[in-house]
Amino acid sequence: MKTLVVCSGGLDSVTLAYKIAKESNLTGLIAFNYGQRHKKELGFAKLCAEALDVSYNVIDISNVGALLSGSALTDDIAVPDGHYEEKSMKATVVPNRNAIMMTIAYGVASARDMQAVAIAVHGGDHFIYPDCRPDFIKSFEQMQNYALDGMGKIKLSTPFLEMSKADIVNTGVLLDVPFIDTWSCYKGKENHCGRCGTCVERREAFDLARVKDPTYYEDTEFWKSACNV
Numbered sequence: 001m002k003t004l005v006v007c008s009g010g011l012d013s014v015t016l017a018y019k020i021a022k023e024s025n026l027t028g029l030i031a032f033n034y035g036q037r038h039k040k041e042l043g044f045a046k047l048c049a050e051a052l053d054v055s056y057n058v059i060d061i062s063n064v065g066a067l068l069s070g071s072a073l074t075d076d077i078a079v080p081d082g083h084y085e086e087k088s089m090k091a092t093v094v095p096n097r098n099a100i101m102m103t104i105a106y107g108v109a110s111a112r113d114m115q116a117v118a119i120a121v122h123g124g125d126h127f128i129y130p131d132c133r134p135d136f137i138k139s140f141e142q143m144q145n146y147a148l149d150g151m152g153k154i155k156l157s158t159p160f161l162e163m164s165k166a167d168i169v170n171t172g173v174l175l176d177v178p179f180i181d182t183w184s185c186y187k188g189k190e191n192h193c194g195r196c197g198t199c200v201e202r203r204e205a206f207d208l209a210r211v212k213d214p215t216y217y218e219d220t221e222f223w224k225s226a227c228n229v
Contacts, residue, residue, distance in 0.1 A: 002025045002112075002113070002116070003025060004029075004108060006030055007030065009031065009042055009046075009048065011168065015168050018175040021054075027055070029048060029049045029052075030059065031057070034074065035065030035066055037079075038186050040188060044183040061104075071095075077091060079186045079187050083227060093129060098132060110148050110151055117156055120160055121158055121161055122165060124201065165201055165208075166205045169206055184198045184215075185199050189218070192217045194220060194222055195226075203217065204229075
């Protein structure tokens with residue numbers, strides 16, 4: 001099944017790309033510049049495409065992203081530190097982000113005669129991001145079946161939908177994913193800050209998976225207090 005992976009360059013989507021490459025037919029990666037402060041992640045998506053020897057396209061929707069105001073990822077709003085939980089991470093919600101990106105990905109997949117679009121939404125995102133939840137995924141796929149009626153049916157592949165971040169780390173180990181070549185931090189600095197919700201979630205996931213984390217964090221100890229370790 002020829003598959004297009006929506007890849008941010010993060011741990012989840014890079015692991016997904018490696019999984020699709022091994023188990024199916026990875027045809028290409030698509031990434032999005034939506035005006036995020038952590039654009040650095042896009043370079044890691046490119047590294048993934050090069051490692052897997054597939055096509056890579058970055059779609060610039062930063063003009064759209066500028067209209068989706070109110071998020072710490074796109075506005076002059078501080079990215080919150082602390083554990084990956086609803087109270088703090090709600091500030092990082094970009095309205096309809098996944099729906100917009102997935103719609104574009106479906107159009108590209110249809111134009112290129114692909115049979116699937118894959119996205120790395122996972123269980124840890126459900127309580128924060130509405131467009132990562134199972135009901136949304138099911139409804140979105142149905143909507144796209146109507147939108148592309150008569151042009152070929154495209155499957156929405158979400159193998160991590162009910163998995164935890166630690167599960168994804170363990171999956172990545174089995175696939176020999178180069179975790180060092182992935183990016184999670186939302187603050188857009190030179191290194192992972194070690195304090196924002198995504199850094200804390202990343203560090204905690206490696207700990208729960210009992211896998212050595214190769215990531216360099218500016219703050220190496222904060223995650224312990226954030227996670228009550």
